[in-house]
Amino acid sequence: MYRRWIETRDGQHYQEYAKARNKAARECRKAKIRLEKTVAEQAKRNPKSFWSYVKAKTSTRSGIGDLKRDDGTIASTDKEKAQVLNDFFQSVFTEEPDGELPKAPQFTFNSPLTNIDFKTEDIRKLLTKLKSGKAAGPDDIPTILLTETAEALALPISIIFRKSLDEGRVPNKNSTSGKHPLKTGKAEKDLGVVVDSQLNFKDHISQATTKANRILGAVLETLQQDIEDVQHRATKLIGHLKDKNYPERQSILKLPSLEHRRRRGDMIDLFKYVTGIYDASRPIFELAPNSNTRGHSKKLIEKRSRLAVRTNFFSERVVSGWNSLPESVVSAPSVNAFKNRLDAHWATHPATYNPECYN
Incomplete structure (x- = not known):
């Protein structure tokens, strides 16, 4: 639209361009406000996003200053600094002795552990205490997903733990029989965790946002x-x-x-x-x-x-x-x-x- 107005200098074309420009500016302002609001609300739970936003707004950049070697000389270039840091990290490594690994000590127990009580409330508290800014684990489940859905996930996770202890094995994640509270699905496979009909990802969001509608x-x-x-x-x-x-x-x-x-x-x-x-x-x-x-x-x-x-x-x-x-x-x-x-x-x-x- 801007190019068309530049070429024609027509008043109608300018009005169309100005209207589109103002709408784009309003959307950008709204998006910025929503982003800042989200960062502020999650500052305590996800400080990484807060400091990342602050760093993005900072005009100055601070790097690693000059480093002093053991002999008193100064390392000023990036390559010299990297070498100094590498030498220091190498010096604190623990060298494992050659030969056979030591055997683990033997322990005796007065009574075997036959039962563990998995309380739903305890699991919920542990999920809410997770740091949402941390990276996902080997299961590829985003930590923020666990913290935000802790209320709904506590019960099915306790069922999984109970079932694992009773059967003496970890439930197969590829099972599609519908017996496990968490199972692999189709579109939700990329989430790393898929919730069945009792805890469907879509239904969970819908219940939380449309209940009073x-x-x-x-x-x-x-x-x-x-x-x-x-x-x-x-x-x-x-x-x-x-x-x-x-x-x-x-x-x-x-x-x-x-x-x-x-x-x-x-x-x-x-x-x-x-x-x-x-x-x-x-x-x-x-x-x-x-x-x-x-x-x-x-x-x-x-x-x-x-x-x-x-x-x-x-x-x-x-x-x-x-x-x-x-x-x-x-x-x-x-x-x-x-x-x-x-x-x-x-x-x-x-x-x-x-x-x-x-x-």
């Missing part, structure tokens, strides 16, 4: 962004996906945005109200008269609200989305059929992998 949804765009940031950060934990943008990461993982999941949950709950699966007197939904030929056979009357906060309640905000669905979706014979038809209808919905709160 049925009562009162997030109105402000900033609040919607704060909720979406939970999944935004979680998807960046996957090493080979962290350089891709958020919609690409979601598409590869087949992980819809939380905004889409909340909207989908609203439609499923409304279907249960309309079809009588939910036996409740509130909220009240009124079907539109049959004389209205537009829409489907289960179209609802969209009521007016005097207060702005009322429009965000479940009984008010879901009506317009429901009325826009086709007849084939709302006339589904069961809840599962409704879910499948709704997913097929919204398969190309732009907000599925690109939430509107980020646009």
Whole structure:
């Protein structure tokens, strides 16, 4: 746009360029604010990210100063400094003696250890005390994932330990029988740990971020962004996906945005109200008269609200989305059929992998 304006000097082209420039500047400011907020909130748990950000903002760079050798001379060049440090590290190495290794001492025990009590609360405390800034271990599980999901992981980990002790072996990580709380999966394989139906990665995030949505949804765009940031950060934990943008990461993982999941949950709950699966007197939904030929056979009357906060309640905000669905979706014979038809209808919905709160 800028190049087009430079070439034509047309006022319309300049307005388009200025609009795009201002939008890009606003997005950059929002991204910077979100980054600084995240760094500040995690400063105690992840000091590495804090000092990394501080170092990135520092204009001066400090290196290794001149080093003094044992003979009193000064090492000033990089090569000389490296040699001095190498000589020092080599001097403190422990030289192992040649020959056979010493035998381990023998110990006697008064009574064998036949049982260990794995308490869920103790495991949860240990997980929360992990330093989230540390690198992943041999299992390739990011430490921050363990600390953030400690509440949900404590129980399945205690089951794994209990099962290992009872069977006298470590559970096979490649087992797909569904008996183990943690197992290897498909899209989540890159996370290093995959949670089954009781502790699914998607369901865990969804439960934490959409539980209160049925009562009162997030109105402000900033609040919607704060909720979406939970999944935004979680998807960046996957090493080979962290350089891709958020919609690409979601598409590869087949992980819809939380905004889409909340909207989908609203439609499923409304279907249960309309079809009588939910036996409740509130909220009240009124079907539109049959004389209205537009829409489907289960179209609802969209009521007016005097207060702005009322429009965000479940009984008010879901009506317009429901009325826009086709007849084939709302006339589904069961809840599962409704879910499948709704997913097929919204398969190309732009907000599925690109939430509107980020646009």
